[in-house]
Amino acid sequence: MARPVRNLARRDRIASHEGVKLDKKSVLGETPMLERLDDRIADPAVYGNPAVYDEIFTSLRRNDPMRWTSPAGYRPFWTVTRYQDIVEIERQNDKFINEPRLNLNLIEDEERVRAGPGRGTTNPMRMLVNMDGAMHRAHRNITQPWFLPASLRKIESDVAALAKEFVDLLEARGGECDFAADVAVWFPLRVIMTILGMPREDDQKMLRLTKGILGAADREIANGLSAGETKRKAxxxxxAHFATPIAERRARPTGDLASVIANAEVDGRPISDVEAISYFVIIATAGHDTTSSSIAGGLHALIHNPSEMEKLRSSPQMLPSAVEEMLRWVSPVKHFFRTATDSYVLRGRSIAAGESLMMCYPSANRDEDVFEDPFSFKIDRAQNRHLAFGFGVHQCLGLHLARLEMKAFFTEFLSRVEHVELAGEPAWIEGSVVSGLKHLPIRYAMRR
Known part of the structure; x- marks a missing residue:
């Protein structure tokens, strides 16, 4: 049954703004068919099926690029699907802010978080990604020097050694493996854990907890629990896990990134335990999960485009542009929200203060107005200013590290693996925030 529109006057304004002739129901999704479309936009399973995602969002870009969306169980929002619109939003970080709503979550899960001890917010952690303005700048500056190219040059040899280690693991598997689960997730995880100063015995737990937070909506990962419960437990x-290394680094700093975070100060005061642990969480999870998705998705794209694979083998100097195309192609971050601080008109739609907008990055990276032949994977694509890392002041802190890791891994992989093909059906994580391949069965032969 159709849900009532919360503001009829506003509905009319959207439909008639600046002479735009639109059927009110097509804008607001009041008919059963269009209501189902709103539900699909929010459905984690859609994000686990790239073909379905592309079909839905290609249609949205063409017919309803700024869609007022009211899925069952969620607070409504604008679905923003075009590249230039997302750039316009992200470059105005004073008009569109992160804090009130960062991701798509069920109302019942948001309210459960809000009701928690000392919360008063729907964000379960105090992370860099849900801060704004001076607070965001101050917290970003705590670790940004570690992720600049000049600093990363100091660890290039370490990253290359880890890439070799995990291609050695591939070789030890004997010619067949689940590349996503057996190799791709572990390499960037070990890189970021090394930078943090965390021991190898923590890697298994870190991967499990990362899946619990970023893959909470995936039915295989959740294993019968609700997404909210899976995420809460993780x-x-x-x-509980990071309280110990924080206390240890405060008592005896060791010079690693964990020590920098644990002993950080903002405005002359030490950051709180909640802020420190939240910082650990965002570095440890986003610091590897998006890169592992890009590595697995990049290999999948090369397997499906053997001419591009051979082009890259014969011209390894093209690897930097190939990495950019892998990032565009995979777009592991599926969305972030912004909230309007004042009324604003975008693409003929009147956005009211307090309304939220879901920026759909994979859709932007398939925008036909920006990318020529966007559904083709081209390692030498020119003008590839994708939004896989976002845009503006909230652009991904670890973008240079991700590029370094991907170049190191594929340099090692392509020099040692002579042939690779699919050995079964790939499977993607069902998740609307950050997701990528969870299974990529491959068969391969190493060079003699």
Whole structure:
């Protein structure tokens, strides 16, 4: 049954603004068919099926690029699907802010978080990604020097050694493996854990907890629990686990990134335990999960485009542009929200203060107005200013590290693996925030 529109006058304004002739129901999704479309936009399973995602969002870009969306169980929002619109939003970080709403979550899960002890917010952690303005700048500056190219040059040889280690693991598997689960997730995880100063015995737990937070909506990962419960348990375990290294680094700093975070100060005061642990969480999870998705998705794209694979083998100097195309192609971050601080008109739609907008990055990276032949994977694509890392002041902190890791891994992989093909059906994580391949069965032969 159709849900009532919360503001009829506003509905009319959207439909008639600046002479735009639109059927009110097509804008607001009041008919059963269009209501189902709103539900699909929010459905984690859609994000686990790239073909379905592309079909839905290609249609949205063409017919309803700024869609007022009211899925069942969620607070409504604008679905923003075109590249230039996302850039316009992200470059105005004073008009569109992160803090009130960062991701798509069920109302019942948001309210459960809000009701928690000392919360008063729907964000379960105090992370860099849900801060704004001076607070965001101050917290970003704590670790940004570690992720600049000049600093990363100091660890290039370490990253290359780890890439070799994990291609050695591939060789030890004997010619067949689940590349996503057996190799791709572990390499960037070990890189970021090394930078943090965390021991190898923590890697298994870190991967499990990362899946619990970023893959909470995936039915295989959740294993019968609700997404909200899966995420809640993972966050609680994260907080319990990282309390110890924070206390240790405050008592005896060791010079690693964990020590920098644990002993950080903002405006002359030490950051709180909640802020420190939240910082650990965002670095440890986003610091590897998006890169592993890009590595697995990049290999999948090369397998499906053997001419591009051979082009890259014969011209390894093209690897930097190939990495950019892998990032565009995979777009592991599926969305972030912004909230309007004042009324604003975008693409003929009147956005009211307090309304939220879901920026759909994979859709932007398939925008036909920006990318020529966007559904073709081209390692030598020119003018590839994709939004896989976002845009503006909130652009991904670890973008240079991700590029370094991908170049190191594929340099090692392509020099040692002579042939690779699919050995089964790939599977993607069902998740609307950050997701990528969870299974990529491959068969391969190493060079003699």
């Amino acid at each position: 966050i609680e375990e994260f907080f």
